[in-house]
Amino acid sequence: VYRKGLEKPKTWSKHFPKALWTFCMTNESTTSYTPFQLCYTIDTMHPIQLKLSTLHL
Numbered sequence: 139v140y141r142k143g144l145e146k147p148k149t150w151s152k153h154f155p156k157a158l159w160t161f162c163m164t165n166e167s168t169t170s171y172t173p174f175q176l177c178y179t180i181d182t183m184h185p186i187q188l189k190l191s192t193l194h195l
Contacts (some may be wrong), residue, residue: 163184
């Protein structure tokens, strides 16, 4: 987001949701948990996992 914001300052907001999602889904090295898991105390699921699980029903 930072690099994209510097390249095109008026469009940084387009990249923010993807960057936030990546941050929330990435395990922290000190805790071995994602920020999402620490906040909501449940495991995260990627949208692809949700789509695949509904196809198997």
